[in-house]
Amino acid sequence: MGAAPAGPRKPYLPKPTGPHRVGTTSLHLTDASRPDPWVPAARARELMVSLWYPTAAQAGRRAPYVTPKESELLLKGSGIKELENIPPDGLSRTRTNALEDAEPSGRRRGLPLVVLSPGFTWPRSSLTGLAEDLASRGYAVAGIDHTYENFATTFPDGRIATCAACANVDDDDFGQRVIRSRAIDTRFVLDRLTGSRPAWKGGALIDPARIAMAGQSIGGAAVPETMLQDARVRAGINMDGSLFLPIPDGGLARPFMLMGAPSNDGTWRRDWERLTGWKRWLVVKGALHPSFTARPSRRGHTAIRDS
Numbered sequence: 001m002g003a004a005p006a007g008p009r010k011p012y013l014p015k016p017t018g019p020h021r022v023g024t025t026s027l028h029l030t031d032a033s034r035p036d037p038w039v040p041a042a043r044a045r046e047l048m049v050s051l052w053y054p055t056a057a058q059a060g061r062r063a064p065y066v067t068p069k070e071s072e073l074l075l076k077g078s079g080i081k082e083l084e085n086i087p088p089d090g091l092s093r094t095r096t097n098a099l100e101d102a103e104p105s106g107r108r109r110g111l112p113l114v115v116l117s118p119g120f121t122w123p124r125s126s127l128t129g130l131a132e133d134l135a136s137r138g139y140a141v142a143g144i145d146h147t148y149e150n151f152a153t154t155f156p157d158g159r160i161a162t163c164a165a166c167a168n169v170d171d172d173d174f175g176q177r178v179i180r181s182r183a184i185d186t187r188f189v190l191d192r193l194t195g196s197r198p199a200w201k202g203g204a205l206i207d208p209a210r211i212a213m214a215g216q217s218i219g220g221a222a223v224p225e226t227m228l229q230d231a232r233v234r235a236g237i238n239m240d241g242s243l244f245l246p247i248p249d250g251g252l253a254r255p256f257m258l259m260g261a262p263s264n265d266g267t268w269r270r271d272w273e274r275l276t277g278w279k280r281w282l283v284v285k286g287a288l289h290p291s292f293t294a295r296p297s298r299r300g301h302t303a304i305r306d307s
Contacts, residue, residue, distance in 0.1 A: 012095040018136030023055030023102030031188045037181045038148040038164040048145040052135040053104045060099035068092040070152040077151035104202035111140040112210035119217030129294035175244025182222035217241045239292040243267035251276040261287040
């Protein structure tokens with residue numbers, strides 16, 4: 001008699017490598033000072049932000065990676081043929097490591113903050129693996145959903161914003177518009193996290209003098225512009241993002257890393273000399289564009305594993 005067929009494999013994120021347990025929570029933030037750049041009828045810019053952070057909590061519910069509806073919209077919108085056999089709610093079954101709404105731990109102004117900006121059409125959850133690992137090493141991490149720039153952003157009242165910006169991708173200045181908008185989003189989020197009345201209950205734990213930003217794809221391309229516009233961001237990492245908006249001739253003097261798959265991206269060569277502070281250019285052999293995320297990709301490469 002043959003062995004029983006194996007059951008369906010459940011995807012999971014790798015365990016964080018740091019000494020701390022990880023908590024996470026989500027914030028709904030509204031910037032009433034400007035209309036939405038992609039849906040002008042929305043007179044305020046609404047953002048969803050996830051926080052990951054160290055916690056002393058011993059037990060709790062693991063946070064969902066995405067909701068079933070978000071999974072359906074992400075898989076449908078990706079257009080990747082290899083993902084057609086994944087059930088519509090498949091991504092929502094991904095096991096994460098962070099405990100939902102766990103109490104943050106740390107001393108006042110003791111946690112460096114890293115802001116994460118995802119690639120175009122992908123949500124903040126696509127950087128969950130990186131966020132959980134940083135939090136396990138003693139960082140606070142803020143992942144931003146840039147509303148209407150991904151396939152699904154769910155608000156607390158149940159509304160789901162889809163990719164309105166996708167209608168503009170053929171515009172000549174599209175990449176520059178995205179980058180400038182994301183820089184404004186990030187500045188607003190920093191205001192809300194580090195101001196005198198922070199939106200997150202653990203805001204007092206953040207050290208406002210130790211803030212960095214990293215992003216993947218166009219999220220990485222938005223990092224230099226954000227740093228140029230906001231001196232609070234002291235260091236940056238671009239993970240495989242073409243620099244649609246050139247660094248100006250005056251240069252960027254703060255620490256910066258370019259990290260990506262093997263490529264011939266001329267924008268990196270163009271701007272390398274304009275990085276006038278500490279800098280590194282790392283090429284990850286064998287990597288693909290999505291290798292720097294926790295999401296499915298073409299050719300089977302993914303940071304989400306199967307158990």
